[in-house]
Amino acid sequence: MPIEALRLSHYTVTNALGHGLAASWSALREGRSGLRPNDYPPACGDAALTTWLGRVEGLEAVSLPETLQDYDCRNNRLALLGLQQDGFVAAVAELRERLGARHIGLFLGTSTSGIEQTEQAFARRDEQGRLPADYRYRQTQSPFSLADFCRRYLGLEGPVQVISTACSSSAKVFASAERHIAAGLCDAAVVGGVDSLCQSTLYGFNSLELVSSQPCRPWDATRDGINIGEGAGFALLQRAGAVPAGPRLLGYGESSDAWHMSTPHPEGDGAVAAMAQALARAGLEPGAIDYVNLHGTSTPSNDRAEDRAMVRVFGSSTPCSSTKGWTGHTLGAAGITEIVFAALALEHGWIPPSLNTQAIEPGLQAGVVLAGRSQPLRRVMSNSFGFGGSNCSVILGVDDGA
Amino acid sequence: MGLEACVGGIGLVAPGMADWAAAQPLLRGEQLWQPTPLAAPKPDLLPANERRRTTTLIRLALAAAEQACSQAGVAPEGLASVFASAEGDTEIVERLCTALNMAGKPVSPTQFHNSVHNAPAGYWAIAAGARLPSTSITAGVASFAAGLLDALCYLQAEQAPVLLIAYDVALPDSLSAHGDVQQPFACALLLSPSGEGPRLLLDGITTGEPSAVRADLDALRRANPAAQALPLLHGLANGKAERLALRYVDQQLLNVVLR
Numbered sequence: 001m002p003i004e005a006l007r008l009s010h011y012t013v014t015n016a017l018g019h020g021l022a023a024s025w026s027a028l029r030e031g032r033s034g035l036r037p038n039d040y041p042p043a044c045g046d047a048a049l050t051t052w053l054g055r056v057e058g059l060e061a062v063s064l065p066e067t068l069q070d071y072d073c074r075n076n077r078l079a080l081l082g083l084q085q086d087g088f089v090a091a092v093a094e095l096r097e098r099l100g101a102r103h104i105g106l107f108l109g110t111s112t113s114g115i116e117q118t119e120q121a122f123a124r125r126d127e128q129g130r131l132p133a134d135y136r137y138r139q140t141q142s143p144f145s146l147a148d149f150c151r152r153y154l155g156l157e158g159p160v161q162v163i164s165t166a167c168s169s170s171a172k173v174f175a176s177a178e179r180h181i182a183a184g185l186c187d188a189a190v191v192g193g194v195d196s197l198c199q200s201t202l203y204g205f206n207s208l209e210l211v212s213s214q215p216c217r218p219w220d221a222t223r224d225g226i227n228i229g230e231g232a233g234f235a236l237l238q239r240a241g242a243v244p245a246g247p248r249l250l251g252y253g254e255s256s257d258a259w260h261m262s263t264p265h266p267e268g269d270g271a272v273a274a275m276a277q278a279l280a281r282a283g284l285e286p287g288a289i290d291y292v293n294l295h296g297t298s299t300p301s302n303d304r305a306e307d308r309a310m311v312r313v314f315g316s317s318t319p320c321s322s323t324k325g326w327t328g329h330t331l332g333a334a335g336i337t338e339i340v341f342a343a344l345a346l347e348h349g350w351i352p353p354s355l356n357t358q359a360i361e362p363g364l365q366a367g368v369v370l371a372g373r374s375q376p377l378r379r380v381m382s383n384s385f386g387f388g389g390s391n392c393s394v395i396l397g398v399d400d401g402a
Numbered sequence: 403m404g405l406e407a408c409v410g411g412i413g414l415v416a417p418g419m420a421d422w423a424a425a426q427p428l429l430r431g432e433q434l435w436q437p438t439p440l441a442a443p444k445p446d447l448l449p450a451n452e453r454r455r456t457t458t459l460i461r462l463a464l465a466a467a468e469q470a471c472s473q474a475g476v477a478p479e480g481l482a483s484v485f486a487s488a489e490g491d492t493e494i495v496e497r498l499c500t501a502l503n504m505a506g507k508p509v510s511p512t513q514f515h516n517s518v519h520n521a522p523a524g525y526w527a528i529a530a531g532a533r534l535p536s537t538s539i540t541a542g543v544a545s546f547a548a549g550l551l552d553a554l555c556y557l558q559a560e561q562a563p564v565l566l567i568a569y570d571v572a573l574p575d576s577l578s579a580h581g582d583v584q585q586p587f588a589c590a591l592l593l594s595p596s597g598e599g600p601r602l603l604l605d606g607i608t609t610g611e612p613s614a615v616r617a618d619l620d621a622l623r624r625a626n627p628a629a630q631a632l633p634l635l636h637g638l639a640n641g642k643a644e645r646l647a648l649r650y651v652d653q654q655l656l657n658v659v660l661r
Binding site (some may be wrong): 042043044046102111115118119121122123125129130131135136137138141142143144147148157159160161162163164165166172175176179180182183185188199200203204205206207208254255257258259260261262269270271308386387388389390 | 405455488489490495498499500501502503507509510511514515516517518519520521523524525527528530531532533534535536537538539540541542544545548551552554555556558559576577579580581582608651652654
C-alpha cells in the first residue's frame with residue numbers, strides 16, 4: 001500500500017570522511033577515502049589487528065553534557081558529535097516547539113551500542129572477577145542506550161525504539177517511523193543510526209574470515225573482505241506538505257532471507273524481495289530508478305549475492321555503486337549513512353563511483369560505476385542487508401514535477 | 403483511526419509457567435506462582451543441527467513464538483514478526499568480552515553471529531521459513547509496549563497478521579549487579595486484523611503507574627522487561643472486557659482495552 005507522503009527535511013552524517021555533510025560530500029567528489037590502517041588496538045595492550053578502518057576523528061575529545069555524563073561511551077559520543085552537525089539539533093528544537101515533544105518519534109539503529117565499555121570493564125575485573133564500580137551497564141552497554149541518550153539530549157517524548165537488525169538497522173528505521181506516523185502515533189520523527197568501533201566487531205568479523213587486511217574494494221575480482229567503520233547519521237522525517245523542500249521518502253521494502261545467519265541467499269532472493277517491495281510501494285518500475293547505492297560490503301559472497309539480486313531486478317543498465325571504500329562498513333549506521341549519500345547524489349545530480357574497485361570480478365553483471373559522473377537524478381535507492389538475513393531497501397526521490 | 407488487533411494465539415515461557423495452558427489458572431489466581439526454575443526451552447521447528455548452535459535466549463524466544471502459532475493453528479511462514487528484547491543476548495556479551503581479554507582473542511564465529519540483537523529473528527526465519535518483514539527492537543524496560551506498538555502499526559499498514567515476541571534472559575553473573583533482569587521470561591502474541599479471539603484496542607498513551615498484578619506476579623513483572631506484559635496476559639487469561647495500562651518509556655503508559 002502507498003505510504004504517507006513524507007520528506008527528509010534535514011539530514012546529517014558523520015563518519016571517517018569528517019563531521020557533517022560538507023566533509024562527506026567533498027571527500028566523495030574528490031575520491032578521497034576515509035580509510036586508514038587500523039590504529040585502534042585492544043585495551044589489553046595487544047597489537048591492533050591488521051586491517052583498515054573507517055575511524056571518526058576527534059571522538060576522544062567529545063564530552064557529554066553534565067546531566068548526561070552517565071551515558072558517556074564511544075557510541076553516545078559519536079551520537080552527540082553527529083547530532084551537532086548541520087544545524088540538526090536546532091531543527092529538532094524548532095520542530096519540538098511547533099509540534100510538541102510528545103508528537104515527535106525517535107527511531108534509531110545500532111548493532112553494538114556501547115559494548116566498548118563492557119570490553120574495557122572486563123579488562124579491569126578484580127581478583128573475584130567483578131567488574132569495576134564505575135561501569136554503567138544501563139547507560140552504555142544496554143542496546144537502548146543510544147535512543148535513551150538522544151531522547152534526553154533532544155528533549156523528545158514521543159514513541160521511541162532502537163532497531164537492532166545488524167547492518168540493516170538504520171535503514172529499517174525509515175519503515176518503522178513511516179508506520180508510526182501513518183498510524184497517528186507521531187507527526188514527525190527523528191530517524192538515524194550510530195555504530196562505533198569496538199573490538200567485538202573487529203575480532204568477530206575476523207573470526208568469520210570476513211575482514212580484509214587491505215582497503216576494501218567492492219565488486220573487485222581481488223576483494224577479500226570488509227573494513228569496519230564507525231558513523232552517525234540522522235534525518236528528520238516530516239509530512240511532505242509541512243515543509244517546502246527535501247527529498248521525498250517514496251518507498252521501502254523489508255524481507256527476511258530465512259537462509260543462513262551470516263551468509264546471504266546465493267541467488268539474492270531476500271534482497272530481490274526487499275527491492276521489489278520498495279518499488280511496489282513507491283509505484284515505480286525498476287527503470288525509474290536512476291541510481292542504487294549498494295550494500296556492497298566487499299566480501300566475496302555478499303557482493304556476489306547482491307549482484308545476482310541487482311541483475312534480477314534491474315538488469316545491468318541501472319548505475320550503482322558501493323561507497324564502503326570511503327567509509328568502511330559502518331554496520332548499524334550503514335543504512336542512514338548510505339541513504340544520506342543517496343540523498344546527496346539526488347540533490348547534486350552526481351553518481352559516486354565504487355571507490356577502490358579496479359577490475360570487476362568476471363561474471364558480476366550489475367551496472368557498477370567505476371568513475372563518478374554527473375547526470376540528473378530523480379529517484380535513488382539504497383540497499384542494506386544484515387546478519388540474520390535482514391534486508392531493507394529505501395527509495396528517495398524528488399517531488400513529481402520538480 | 404484506532405489501532406487494534408485480534409489476539410489469535412498466545413505463547414508464554416517463564417519460571418513456574420511452562421506454557422500458556424499452565425499459566426492461565428495461575429494468572430486467574432486459582433494457583434499461587436512459584437518461581438520454579440525454567441526448564442531448558444526446546445523449540446521443535448528448529449532442526450537439531452541449528453538448535454545446537456543457539457543460546458538460551460534464542461530458544462526461549464522461539465519456544466514462545468511456536469506456542470502462539472500452534473495455539474492459533476497458523477502456519478508460521480506466512481507471518482511478519484516483531485522481536486522485542488530489552489538487553490539481547492547478554493550471555494554472549496559476557497563470553498565475547500571474556501574472549502577479547504584472553505590471549506589470542508578466541509572469539510567464536512558462531513557466537514559472534516549469534517551476538518546480533520536479531521539472532522532470534524534470524525533463527526526463527528530459518529526455522530519457520532518466514533521471509534516476510536521482521537524487526538528486532540529494544541526500548542529498555544518499555545520493550546514489550548514498544549513492540550506492541552510496532553506490531554499494531556505494521557498490522558494497520560499491511561492489514562496482515564504479525565507475530566510479536568518479547569523475551570529476555572536473566573543477566574549473567576558478571577553483569578547481574580549492573581542491570582535489571584533477574585528472571586527469564588518470554589511471551590508471544592499472534593495479532594491479526596480479524597478472526598477468533600479477544601480484541602485488543604490501543605486507547606492512548608498517558609502517564610502514571612501500570613496496572614497492578616498480584617504481589618507474587620508483580621515481583622516477576624519487575625524482574626524482566628518482557629514480563630511488563632503480565633497485566634495484559636492477566637486480562638487475556640481472565641477473558642473479560644477490561645482496560646489496562648502497560649509500562650512504556652519514562653512515566654508513560656500504553657493504555658489497552660480488551661474486548
